[in-house]
Amino acid sequence: MLFVVGIGSGSERHFTKEAEEVLNNVDLIVCYKNYKRFVERFNKPIYTTGMTKEIDRVDYALKEAKDKDVALVSSGDATIYGLASLAYEINAVKGYNVDIKVIPGITAxxxxxxxxxxxxxxxxxxxxxxxxxxxxxxxxxxxxxxxxxxxxxxxxxxxxxxxxxxxxxxxxxxxxxxxxxxxxxxxxxxxxxxxxxxxxxxxxxxxxxxxxxxxxxxxxxxxxxxxxxxxxxxxxxxxxxxxxxxxxx
Amino acid sequence: MLFVVGIGSGSERHFTKEAEEVLNNVDLIVCYKNYKRFVERFNKPIYTTGMTKEIDRVDYALKEAKDKDVALVSSGDATIYGLASLAYEINAVKGYNVDIKVIPGITAxxxxxxxxxxxxxxxxxxxxxxxxxxxxxxxxxxxxxxxxxxxxxxxxxxxxxxxxxxxxxxxxxxxxxxxxxxxxxxxxxxxxxxxxxxxxxxxxxxxxxxxxxxxxxxxxxxxxxxxxxxxxxxxxxxxxxxxxxxxxx
Missing domain, CATH: 3.30.950.10 (Tetrapyrrole methylase, C-terminal domain)
Incomplete structure (x- = not known):
């Protein structure tokens, strides 16, 4: 299953209880490289890519999510200029058939x-x-x-x-x-x-x-x-x- | 001090760490009566008023905040159709001179x-x-x-x-x-x-x-x-x- 998780803007204090819980329970975290520092404390494997590599990142997260629980992390809110729509679109276009759930976050x-x-x-x-x-x-x-x-x-x-x-x-x-x-x-x-x-x-x-x-x-x-x-x-x-x-x- | 706290929409799982921390540390919580159930778990004195009593609620919270730490609770985000502006306005109009801090929340x-x-x-x-x-x-x-x-x-x-x-x-x-x-x-x-x-x-x-x-x-x-x-x-x-x-x- 793929969780598209908004971790809020700013710092750890804006994480919601739900985001904490999901990140504590997944098998893998996928995020933009500069956000790695916000999720290292969950002690999970982390896969990162750089700016403009959003499609690679989402595609990787979806493929891994076929048989694992994966968190695709967005700063702020996952549906507000985040990667949630791209995840739904690639999932459909490539026929991955992965279950997706969005966890809202504090937007900027x-x-x-x-x-x-x-x-x-x-x-x-x-x-x-x-x-x-x-x-x-x-x-x-x-x-x-x-x-x-x-x-x-x-x-x-x-x-x-x-x-x-x-x-x-x-x-x-x-x-x-x-x-x-x-x-x-x-x-x-x-x-x-x-x-x-x-x-x-x-x-x-x-x-x-x-x-x-x-x-x-x-x-x-x-x-x-x-x-x-x-x-x-x-x-x-x-x-x-x-x-x-x-x-x- | 007055904290205007957004507790998110929906349920406890959308509280941020910061909102939890503030509500655990204040002396008094002020909220709309139907939201009392969301903040009872903090075991603080709670003052409530009903619908359309926003001005009374904010005025009471500000007066109490002169010598206590008070949380004025909004569902969702405190600045998005919440009571944050009204708190700043009444504070100025009535010359209460209370320090105000807004804690953002997940808006609907x-x-x-x-x-x-x-x-x-x-x-x-x-x-x-x-x-x-x-x-x-x-x-x-x-x-x-x-x-x-x-x-x-x-x-x-x-x-x-x-x-x-x-x-x-x-x-x-x-x-x-x-x-x-x-x-x-x-x-x-x-x-x-x-x-x-x-x-x-x-x-x-x-x-x-x-x-x-x-x-x-x-x-x-x-x-x-x-x-x-x-x-x-x-x-x-x-x-x-x-x-x-x-x-x-």
Missing amino acids: ASLASAILGSPLNHDFVVISFSDLLTPLETILKRFKCALEGDFVICIYNPLSKRRREPFLKAMEILNDFAKDKDYVIGIVKNAGRDKENIVITNFKELYNNLDSYLEFIDMNTILIIGNSSTKIINNKMITPRGYLDKYKI | ASLASAILGSPLNHDFVVISFSDLLTPLETILKRFKCALEGDFVICIYNPLSKRRREPFLKAMEILNDFAKDKDYVIGIVKNAGRDKENIVITNFKELYNNLDSYLEFIDMNTILIIGNSSTKIINNKMITPRGYLDKYKI
């Missing part, structure tokens, strides 16, 4: 929101700016629709040294929307890990200092753009649910 | 996605259909923008016996979008709890049997609408990330 959006205050406390969008698997025009169309809907927007994989175009084009779109208003922006780098770094600012400040943000933001960064109600309260980024307005407090 | 979207297969495995929207605190026109505008962006859409609080209008109006909007295509729909009722019930279908079937779905869907239901790539594979609802297309598998 939840952790970043908790660290920044409570920016996700109303309707929100989660969008990845990586154009490796998604056409740039799809990313930008979605970003624009999210702004039109006044959603809080949580951006995964905002930019890397080699992939700046989606971020830069999105900031131009946001600049159009910011003509007569501003947006609170929260940035969390290395959430829950060493060198965690947080910035809470607004779009106009970010846009005026774009070069330094291009240096600061990387693939281990989550960026959250507030909706029209999001505000800064005691240095925290807060999106009200609406209780105070409704009950006149 | 993650759990429902894991149960259905992997529908959230690409850009998605989380939206609540409750119009208690949000105007109906805002809900419907957001829903339409989400469809225009071809996001996967995860709906919290889809309908209750007394509040059917947002759901019915949204289904009319979806019907307009479904003229020349269909949408995979996943429904999870009582996710991870007793009487868990799952339906994976498509929009046209749901729309043709709307009356029976109005009976089935309730406030403990999560409804996920797929994007244009979402499909059903071996009875699971899967949104591809795009690996198979890119690598021609």
Whole structure:
């Protein structure tokens, strides 16, 4: 059987009881090489591959899962930019006929929101700016629709040294929307890990200092753009649910 | 100090290590009365209030937190339709000056996605259909923008016996979008709890049997609408990330 296990973002303290139990009971753990350190404590055989080797990793895990219990580990949540869909797809395409169960985990959006205050406390969008698997025009169309809907927007994989175009084009779109208003922006780098770094600012400040943000933001960064109600309260980024307005407090 | 603690959706197995640790160490737990059963095992004094008493609950928790460690418990994630923002807001408005820390939890979207297969495995929207605190026109505008962006859409609080209008109006909007295509729909009722019930279908079937779905869907239901790539594979609802297309598998 194959368990696709989300181990949460950040560190050991975000593992759920269910993830602990599954990892304690499987015969083999398969994961991205940089996550090995998070699962060594279970004392199981570990098979790792590097970045962009997702298909090899999933295929190996499925083949082994025919006669073993295997955990395919995703950071965060296994179904949110994780490997769960790929496991179901390869299992079907190659006819492996393996039973698959997904174990949910704390996704980076939840952790970043908790660290920044409570920016996700109303309707929100989660969008990845990586154009490796998604056409740039799809990313930008979605970003624009999210702004039109006044959603809080949580951006995964905002930019890397080699992939700046989606971020830069999105900031131009946001600049159009910011003509007569501003947006609170929260940035969390290395959430829950060493060198965690947080910035809470607004779009106009970010846009005026774009070069330094291009240096600061990387693939281990989550960026959250507030909706029209999001505000800064005691240095925290807060999106009200609406209780105070409704009950006149 | 006030800890706003997400205890995950479903059951004890989704508690994180951090949530366990905090609840083992606080002096008082404050929660909605129906969640008392999830935290009795920590053997702490528990203060509960009922539905719509969120402000009383948060205010009480903050006042007690001036000289105690208090856990204000949210199901799911504390910042996703939970009480974290309200705690920050009341703390500021009333000048309580209490330190607040949010402990993230598994939100219902993650759990429902894991149960259905992997529908959230690409850009998605989380939206609540409750119009208690949000105007109906805002809900419907957001829903339409989400469809225009071809996001996967995860709906919290889809309908209750007394509040059917947002759901019915949204289904009319979806019907307009479904003229020349269909949408995979996943429904999870009582996710991870007793009487868990799952339906994976498509929009046209749901729309043709709307009356029976109005009976089935309730406030403990999560409804996920797929994007244009979402499909059903071996009875699971899967949104591809795009690996198979890119690598021609």
